[in-house]
Amino acid sequence: MTTKPFTLRWGIIGTGGISTRFSKDLLVDPSTRGVYDVAHKIAAVGSRSVASAQKFLDTIAASDIAPFNWGPAHGVLDGAKAHGSYEEVYNDPNVDAVYVGTPHVYHHANAKAALLAGKNVLCEKPFTLDVAELDELIAIAKEKNLFLMEAVWTRFHPIAFAVQDVLKSGKLGKPVRMSADFSMNFEPDTRPDSNRMIDPKLAGGSLLDQGPYPALWAMLAFHHHPDNKDADPKVVASYQRIYERSGVDAASHWIVEWKGLGQAHCVTDMAASGYNDASVVITCRQGDLVLNFPPWKPTKLSIVPHGIYEPGTIQERSVQEFTVHPGDGMHYEADEVARCISKGLKESPRVPLAESRITQGWLDAVRRAGGSVLKDTVGTAGK
Structure with missing residues (x-):
């Protein structure tokens, strides 16, 4: 009997280069890297306008080049919403976890808003501008009983x-x-x-x-x-x-x-x-x-x-x-987030908050x- 993989529904914050790379890696067939227990969907993208968010979705959906063409053909983008604000992503009921891919001076504010809205968070490096910002995020995540991790993707290679x-x-x-x-x-x-x-x-x-x-x-x-x-x-x-x-x-x-x-x-x-x-x-x-x-x-x-x-x-x-297996190598950290959340973990044993x-x-x-x-x-x- 084959067990159905746990599917994590992502909300993407920011539509720059790093968010593009991360999102495209979510379109890669997990089996090509030997992963069968977790899977990914892009449920929403937030940008400064609906048009910008939709352009982002259209761009990654239009790829006909392997390995990124697997996802659009297998439902990874089905139902994905283009939002004209980050707040709409934070409040989207179809989003389980938010990926913060904005410039690092905004990491704290974006991650904080996502946590306060009840979303699990994967935040790009550097986690924050200073330790005081990080301490506040950790405190909110613990209070809200949510998963929080710095996106140290290379640790999972x-x-x-x-x-x-x-x-x-x-x-x-x-x-x-x-x-x-x-x-x-x-x-x-x-x-x-x-x-x-x-x-x-x-x-x-x-x-x-x-x-x-x-x-x-x-x-x-x-x-x-x-x-x-x-x-x-x-x-x-x-x-x-x-x-x-x-x-x-x-x-x-x-x-x-x-x-x-x-x-x-x-x-x-x-x-x-x-x-x-x-x-x-x-x-x-x-x-x-x-x-x-x-x-x-x-x-x-x-x-x-x-x-x-x-x-x-x-x-x-x-x-x-x-x-790294097909893709840019950012899917490994996405797999880790999905596994941790599926198990009820609030931080990753591989990138614990104390080490960040x-x-x-x-x-x-x-x-x-x-x-x-x-x-x-x-x-x-x-x-």
């Missing part, structure tokens, strides 16, 4: 689980330090003042936009390691290079220490390219674990011997190659210690 399996196996020995670098030349001088990476009003700069990716690899390498005893790792040093045109950070560096285990050096840069072969390097006692660029979707996990002056037990280089709070605290610390125009910016908690 097969390569992320493989990294942890290697580290937990002990074959590399203890991790002692790591670097995680998301540097990518966005050519900021060619962008308009209103660009999300440039505009202080949108909390532009590299830290908030790119910072969650180095942070996630640091958490997987150290915080989840069996030998970790430090429940609240802190930023012990940081530096920001300022983009003078608008005063946001062009680059941010910070070091986090897990007492008794090791340190992570995290880097973001929107004006320089990163090293393609080694976006993440985890140095362990017996050898190194290396991931290639990009840090949001690496494809190669390399085990690399130490140099001749510090030999370890790893003698030969090995490489494992990974790909830790990494949000790092971003706060780096921003407030730096010299950008956002240094003293306070979010909208309590408003």
Whole structure:
């Protein structure tokens, strides 16, 4: 007897690039990634006008290219409503969970409104502008008995689980330090003042936009390691290079220490390219674990011997190659949300709220210690 999958009905907030990618991944046949217990429907889309929301729905429905053509042919978009406001999505009785894909300065207000309306929430990274905003969202979710998760999609990719399996196996020995670098030349001088990476009003700069990716690899390498005893790792040093045109950070560096285990050096840069072969390097006692660029979707996990002056037990280089199943890879986090809600869970064991709070605290610390125009910016908690 075949069990019918649990189907989660999504409301999409925002119609920009990230919402497009997420929504298109909901159109991919779950069986192509070995998923049979959960499924997805897009029940509603909210934008500034009904026309804009309908255009979004028409665009994703019109795709005749695999793997995104499966969904429209199998009812994923059936009955989807185009709403001319976010509030109509929050109040739509056919919506179970809201995906917040708006610019990150609006994450708190959008997620808060959705929770207050009784909807479960998946909120894009960075979760909020500051910890105070996040604390308010967590309190509302708990009061309302609702599911809440930060959309750290890379944590659900097969390569992320493989990294942890290697580290937990002990074959590399203890991790002692790591670097995680998301540097990518966005050519900021060619962008308009209103660009999300440039505009202080949108909390532009590299830290908030790119910072969650180095942070996630640091958490997987150290915080989840069996030998970790430090429940609240802190930023012990940081530096920001300022983009003078608008005063946001062009680059941010910070070091986090897990007492008794090791340190992570995290880097973001929107004006320089990163090293393609080694976006993440985890140095362990017996050898190194290396991931290639990009840090949001690496494809190669390399085990690399130490140099001749510090030999370890790893003698030969090995490489494992990974790909996400058909789609962009955002469907993995959607599957997690559906599974958690189907089981009555209010947060994900893979991305618990306590861990999102830790990494949000790092971003706060780096921003407030730096010299950008956002240094003293306070979010909208309590408003």
